Amino acid sequence: NAGVTQTPKFQVLKTGQSMTLQCAQDMNHEYMSWYRQDPGMGLRLIHYSVGAGITDQGEVPNGYNVSRSTTEDFPLRLLSAAPSQTSVYFCASSYLRGGNNSPLHFGNGTRLTVT
Amino acid sequence: SQQGEEDPQALSIQEGENATMNCSYKTSINNLQWYRQNSGRGLVHLILIRSNEREKHSGRLRVTLDTSKKSSSLLITASRAADTASYFCATRETSGSRLTFGEGTQLTVNP
Numbered sequence: 001n002a003g004v005t006q007t008p009k010f011q012v013l014k015t016g017q018s019m020t021l022q023c024a025q026d027m028n029h030e031y032m033s034w035y036r037q038d039p040g041m042g043l044r045l046i047h048y049s050v051g052a053g054i055t056d057q058g059e060v061p062n063g064y065n066v067s068r069s070t071t072e073d074f075p076l077r078l079l080s081a082a083p084s085q086t087s088v089y090f091c092a093s094s095y096l097r098g099g100n101n102s103p104l105h106f107g108n109g110t111r112l113t114v115t
Numbered sequence: 116s117q118q119g120e121e122d123p124q125a126l127s128i129q130e131g132e133n134a135t136m137n138c139s140y141k142t143s144i145n146n147l148q149w150y151r152q153n154s155g156r157g158l159v160h161l162i163l164i165r166s167n168e169r170e171k172h173s174g175r176l177r178v179t180l181d182t183s184k185k186s187s188s189l190l191i192t193a194s195r196a197a198d199t200a201s202y203f204c205a206t207r208e209t210s211g212s213r214l215t216f217g218e219g220t221q222l223t224v225n226p
Contacts, residue, residue: 004157031212033213033214035216040218041218042203042216042217042218042219043158043203043216044216045213045214045215045216048212048213050212056213058213059215090157090158092157092158092214094214096212101145101146101163101165101207103148103160103163104148104150104158104160104205104214105160106157106158106159107157108156108157109155109156109157
């Protein structure tokens with residue numbers, strides 16, 4: 001049981017490039033989400049999904065796309081990278097059954113630098 | 116804007132002392148959760164308290180919830196150097212499934 005796996009761990013992009021951050025979980029969690037963490041700002045929700053084929057926007061969705069074709073995978077796409085997207089990105093998942101009382105399980109993060 | 120706000124932003128104590136962190140939030144919640152983050156790692160869940168609960172214990176952790184004041188506190192008793200980390204509160208609103216985090220408290224426990 002690997003939990004939540006994020007790849008890559010580090011990435012450097014030039015402004016305007018695109019890339020996909022990968023996230024996979026093997027716990028059969030319905031809920032998956034992406035956060036970015038910036039100094040002094042805590043974690044901000046980018047996009048989330050409550051099941052395969054269902055996605056929704058969080059607090060800071062602009063510049064990012066997601067899809068959920070399977071229960072296990074929830075990739076985050078940067079369409080045209082900007083320096084403002086330099087951040088640490090975390091994927092997290094949880095069960096939804098039980099009245100939303102399940103904790104989030106986090107990956108170890110992807111540190112992205114856009115130059 | 117952030118749903119949860121932690122107070123203080125930073126806390127430095129000596130080993131053996133108790134550490135108290137506070138969290139305030141804005142909307143009606145289903146539950147409130149506390150997470151810990153060691154430097155360079157992902158967050159790890161510590162404890163969850165439901166909106167109909169007032170206090171919960173787990174080992175050296177004690178969490179209280181006051182829904183009338185929209186606030187929660189996390190108490191770590193008999194702190195250890197290994198407790199040094201950032202601590203975040205997160206709330207799950209009654210109207211949806213997403214979890215919203217505060218900005219965190221950086222706790223330093225000096226040996």
